[in-house]
Amino acid sequence: MSRYFTEDHEWIDVDGDIGTVGISDYAQGQLGDIVFVEVPDDGRQIAKGDEAAVVESVKAASDVYAPVSGIVLEGNPALVDDPSLVNSDPEGEGWFFKITLSDTAELDELMDETAYAAFVAKL
Amino acid sequence: MMSDTLPDDELEPIEILTLPLDAWHRAKGGRMVEFAGYHMPVQYDGIMAEHLWTREHAGLFDVSHMGQLTFTGEGVVPALEALMPADIAGLTLNRARYSLLLDDAGGILDDLMLTRQADEQVYMVVNGATKYDDIGHMIERLPEEVTLNLMEDHALLAVQGPKAVDALARLIPGVENMVFMQAGAFDWNGHPLWISRSGYTGEDGFEMSVSGDAAEALADALVAQPEVKPIGLGARDSLRLEAGLPLYGHDLDPTTTPVMADLGFALFKRRRETADFPGAARILAEREAGAETKRVGLLVDGRQPVREGATVVDAAGTAIGRVTSGGFAPSVGAPIAMAYVPAALAAPGTVVQLSQRGKVHQATVTAMPFVPHRYFRGVK
Structure with a gap:
């Protein structure tokens, strides 16, 4: 399984053609206390770069963009009751949604962990 | 490509200032x-x-960004009273009062705290973002005998x-x-x-x-x-x-009046009787008949915050009001907001619809504060 990152601070774990998407630890730290998450509906077709989810902190609302194109398999039901999972475990239990990738070649445009760490270090 | 932009060297960035801390x-x-x-x-x-x-x-x-002002000189009390609805003459020394700087139409230019430090000396705290506008407004209207000192x-x-x-x-x-x-x-x-x-x-x-x-x-x-x-x-x-306290530039601005903003307590009895503060005719008429719109508190259904900029809509989706502050309330454990709504919808318990980014949220008008005040008013 490989993990990729976007410049908008989403991560995606890919296993075959199934991806799990969330926001990075850096992103949750910048947002602060998360109080609400809206995940996409099952079966929704989304294109890379589309607004796929909404995350709201005490301060502000932010969009989460789809790192790849595909069809949403499921949103993370745990975030409805406990959005703070995004703060406590952003790159684990705080995942946002799973997606069936329509074009795995899109992953080539994303950063790996090392490249993302270097990207964040410059911010 | 833009051709009408200024050359870079003509654009001077506005310097962000630093405070003592x-x-x-x-x-x-x-x-x-x-x-x-x-x-x-x-x-x-x-x-x-x-x-x-x-x-x-x-x-x-x-909160050092706020403007701390001292006014001194003969006639300082009536001179300041001419700009706001406070009863400064009746204010005991070393007592603070909340007041509102008003324009001639009764619109709110700023909200402030003032304290009478001596017979002819008033200390005032105004908002940081408005302090220079406030000073300009007041200097133009104060008599020469009154000195205004910004405690920078x-x-x-x-x-x-x-x-x-x-x-x-x-x-x-x-x-x-x-x-x-x-x-x-x-x-x-x-x-x-x-x-x-x-x-x-x-x-x-x-x-x-x-x-x-x-x-x-x-x-x-x-x-x-x-x-x-x-x-x-x-x-x-x-x-x-x-705490239900309005924030200037968000919940208060020159299009709002003390009555619309539900700040009627700032209209002191003697000043209502003499009716000699800016916009008095309009404000006192609103106080009698009610203003067309009113600032209210809202408890928002669900968990998603509804923030400043959202609109209050009727059943047909037409905008009838605006959310001026909103967010998740940590001590309430739910989203809350302040909004201006038509007078007919201002009673506590009224259910209203709020539109934000294409989504409609339901909210209930509620009395403020959302969390009870715990001011110290003396030993009972």
Whole structure:
């Protein structure tokens, strides 16, 4: 399984053609206390770069963009009751949604962990 | 490609100014943002933790961006009364009052706190973002005998929360004897302080005017008290929202009047009778007949915050009002908001629809504050 990152601070774990998407630890730290998450509906077709989810902190609302194109398999039901999972475990239990990738070649445009760490270090 | 832009060398960036505690905030881990033209800390540990700490213990807030003004000279009281609906002549020395700077149409130019320090001396605290406009407005209207002094060399610190009195009285004995909206001169290690028992969180607490040179030492002494942690602007906003207190530039502006803003308590009886403050005819008519729109508190259904900029809509989706502040309320555990709604929808219990980014949310008008005030009004 490989993990990729976007410049908008989403991560995606890919296993075959199934991806799990969330926001990075850096992103949750910048947002602060998360109080609400809206995940996409099952079966929704989304294109890379589309607004796929909404995350709201005490301060502000932010969009989460789809790192790849595909069809949403499921949103993370745990975030409805406990959005703070995004703060406590952003790159684990705080995942946002799973997606069936329509074009795995899109992953080539994303950063790996090392490249993302270097990207964040410059911010 | 744009062809009508100015050459780079003609664009002068507006300098963001620093306040006396700038380095102190950075050393304490404050995340600095631009606010009202200054670098200010938005948070340290996190807004939620800071908010809840203040409600439970005590928080130290740096509000040095605000304008501290002193007015002196013969006739200062009637001169200031001509600009606002406060009864300053009837104000006991060392008592603070909330008031509103009004334009000739009764629109709100700023909200402020004033204290009568002597017969012919008034201390005033105005909002940071509006202070230079306020000064311009007032200088134009004040007689020559009145001097206005902007205390630019002074910082303003607030310590707020149920334990604020314990912490501050340990450093400055005597503050515990004041009641809400009482003020006085104190000394701390040879530094003169002007302290009032007031604040912007709904909790008991104090606001301290201190020379910029002594601000860092005072802040250090305050956070050395076990009850006190530094708190950023983020929690200041969520605390004041829960307390039902309006924020100028958001919940108040020149298109709103004291009656629309539900600040009728700022219209003092003597001033209503003499009807000689700016916009008095309109404001007093609104007070009799009710204003067309009114600022109300809203409890929002669900968990998603509805924020400033959302619209209040009717069944057909037509905009009939606007949300002026909103967010997740840590002590309530739910999203809350303030909005201007038509008078017919202003009664507590009324259900309204709010539209935000293409989604409609339901909310219920509720009496403010959302969290009860806990001001110290004396021993019963």
